[in-house]
Structures are given as structure tokens and as C-alpha cells.
Amino acid sequence: MEQNRALFVLINGKPENRISALDRGLHYGDGLFETISVINSNPCLWQNHISRLLHGCARLNIPAPDPGQLLAECRSVSESNERCVVKIIVTRGEGGSGYLPPQSATPQRIVYSMPWPERPHSWWEKGVKTRICSTRLGSMPALAGMKHLNRLPHVMARAEWSDPDIAEGVMLDAHDRVIEGTMSNIFMCKDGSLYTPDLSENGVAGVMQGVVAEVANELNIPLHITDITPDMLRQSDGVFLTNSVIGIWPVNEVAGRMFDPLAIDQELVVQVMERGFSGHDQQL
């Protein structure tokens, strides 16, 4: 289960596996990351990942990395792997005075590959068991949506269980609203419509969540962004989780209720998985 193991690391384009102990990414979590499925050296949903990363850099006022350079590095670290996961971290680098960022930052790029995580096929076919975490997400509109490096709430939520049969934990905010999984976004199906939480106060705007929205639109499935409580999950027809590495996991169990994975529109599932993992669907 030690899946953080790196196969190949590049820092600012050079084979290297250490960074400065004074980097603001370490000191403050002053940076962003992306986790990308790479199939036959093609980073899936590249444009979506790079667009979120650049948008995050703009919000944090971190000079943006060059997408072409990142793409080359992403391919370089994943070479000779049929499929693997690539993580990109961009930090603001060193400098500044305490929390005050330096006037001209020297951002650091860390790009590395990890083995593809092996998980039971049944998690896609029959669905996954989940739990509701007791660690709550705070409301932080200034950070909401970004995939930034302040992830301690998610670490604490994930540390709440060790049962390997539980695939994911659902995180709520202080008002008992469902926000996201520790590493995924969440959708609920009810009477032919899709529902997903409002992420304007917290949570990560997932790339695969975006693909679901896109496909739902094409299939004329109404998608509502709204407050969702655990009770609403319980009373729904079906629930599923998304991220860039899993695609879609139907939820088999959440908040004490069992679900039929087939309650989820199967055309939606097929098209999201196809678009999410074809690895050659976009102009690079």
C-alpha cells in the first residue's frame, strides 16, 4: 500500500529527488499540485489539468510554469510505463519575509511518476464501501476549488480508518454538508438528475468532475450544484465518486445505505471512462 513510491523524479527538469529545505511549499504549503493518469506516455485530460494548475497559479500569484515544458517532463518521467500516475507539484520556491511572498518568486517544478495503483476490479463493477469522516472541512473561499498543498484535513480524515475494504471517506463541512471524498468528488443520482456539492467554500474542483459535467450535458442529464446532506445521499438512487486516476467508482455503501451500481446511468459511466483514459483525445 506504500503507493507514494516514486519511479522517476525531475526537479526543474533535472533528475533530482531533493528540494531546498527553505522552500515555501514545505514551510507553508505555498503551492499547487496535479495528479494525472498517463497511458502510453499520453497524459490523460492534460488540458484540463494544466488549465486548473495555471488558474491556481494566477489565484496565488505564483508565476506560471511553461505548459510545454511540463508536458515534456511529464512524458519523460512516464516513459517505458504502459500506465502510471504522474504528480506535478509547483511551489513558490524560496524567499520572502515570513508569510510575505517574495516580490519575484522562483517557482519550483517537481514532476514524478508513481506505479499505477492496483485496486480490485469489483470497485468499478460492484461499487465501493465508504464511510463518513469525522474530520470536517473549514470554509475557505479564498482557497476553494484549488488543488493546493494544504492537505492536512484530508490526511487526518484518511487516517480515521485503516480497513482496506473501505475505499474512500466522505468529508462534510461544519454545517453537515457533504463536500467531497478525501481524494475524490462525489455525485448523487435522483430521479434521472445528477447532483454534486457546491465547492465555492471548500473542496477541490476535480478534473474528472468536470468531465462528468461535460458528458452529462451532452447526454441531456440535468446536473444540479447544490447543498447535499448525508440524509440526501441515503435517499438518493445512486452515488458515485470521481477522480483522475479512478475515473468513476459507484458507491456500494454510504451512510448506512446500500446502493445498486446500475442505478447510475451506464452511458454516462462508459463515456466518462472513455474520455478520462483514452490519453489521446486532446490536442497536445
Add this chain to the structure above:
Amino acid sequence: MEQNRALFVLINGKPENRISALDRGLHYGDGLFETISVINSNPCLWQNHISRLLHGCARLNIPAPDPGQLLAECRSVSESNERCVVKIIVTRGEGGSGYLPPQSATPQRIVYSMPWPERPHSWWEKGVKTRICSTRLGSMPALAGMKHLNRLPHVMARAEWSDPDIAEGVMLDAHDRVIEGTMSNIFMCKDGSLYTPDLSENGVAGVMQGVVAEVANELNIPLHITDITPDMLRQSDGVFLTNSVIGIWPVNEVAGRMFDPLAIDQELVVQVMERGFSGHDQQL
């Protein structure tokens, strides 16, 4: 103003200035820190700092560092400096599966010294100008009080102003309650009593804040922990800020109101500064 410059860095006790790019401190902010005034190689308020650090490790389930080892490292990096600031970072190290921490972690210790920050004397004598930040702190009881590495809200708050005459920014929560300064705790004086915000939902339980509580108790000054709004600050007799490097800064201006620094009990100020910076007040 580039005060993050390191004089001397030790990592796990060895002269070294880089850490693994896979460290969870970088990836998730999965760790803690302390910022300590060191005078003639004596780390001020050492027991208070180490006690907060160990308490944080226990809450995050990070194996605790050896205090004796940390003290030796702290002295080693500050040798030959009459006064300097030492920062200690303890991370959970590498490993785990995504957010899930490894079953047996190998924490990393980073200990380094920085030059003493030079600031105008008037900031202690006449008080400092402050502003109210627009970046709000979220409610995260699971993290409240700890000096953890998830500091992006503070970075964003500090980036709101560049005027060097503004010494500090005051951060509010989503309910317009004053929580802390970006790098300090806040107190308000009113009718002979002291008031400081409740930090059970967010904020850092400051070591110097603890010294103020201790001295106030000895001087029979009532200290109330309560909700404080910017309006209450405006209507108070005086406001001051505390941290381990500044001790006490009277606030000269906050939320559009000017204050007389002498409205703060001067015996309290003298005793807090003495206890905070004597550097030999505790059994080491």
C-alpha cells in the same frame, strides 16, 4: 526584507539544506513548526515551544522528536549569534498511500537559524499600524491551536498589503470574529480586563500568548477568552499583539481607530518581555 534567509541548517542533525521531494511535509503540509528567539545560545521559552510541538505531534500521530536532541541542534545552529531566530520543522517524512500516513513514519527534523529581524523601535514604544485582512480563516477544530504547516491562508492574508509601515494584518473568521494576526495573537484591554479570542476552531495557540495569560494571572488582571469583533476592538481601551519574536507590540491603529500604547498595563508588558526574552528563565 528577505528574512527567510538561513544562517545554518541541520536536517536530522546533519549540516544539509535539502529534503526529499517526496516528504509529506511538502506534499500535504503534514508536519509542525516552531519559531524561537535564541539569545546567547539560549532558546527562550524552550519548554513552552517543545511542549506545543510534542502536543501537536501527538494530535497528528507523528512520532515525537527527542527534545534533548532538538535542544542541542537548536543551540548548534545559533552558535556565535548574540541573538537570532531558530525555526524547527518536524514533518511525518515520506511514505504512506496518498493521504494515508505510513504505519511507521520516519519523521524529519529541520532546524535552522535566521538573522534577528530588524524592526523600528517605535513599534514597541508607540505601537504598530495594522489592517483587517479580507482573507478569512475557516473553522477547523481538528487543526485549531496547532502550529502546523498548512499556512496558505496566512500567506494570502499577508500578501494583501505591501506597505512596510503596516506591521501586521488581523484575520477574521467567516462570522466576522477576530481570530489572530497573520503571525501573532491578539489581545484587547477594556476596563482593566484582558480579552483574547477563543482558538478552539482555528488559530495558533501562541507561546507568547501563554506567557501573557501566566503574567496576567500573577498580576490579578482578569483574562477573558471570548468572541471579539472588529467593533469591539474599536471600542476597547487598547489592543496588543504577541509572538515569540516580537514579545508584545502595542497596536497604534486598528480598524480605523487610534490607540494610546500606554492604555496597556505597563507592568504586564515589562514582565512578559522579561519572561519572553531572558533566555535563562527555565530549567533546560
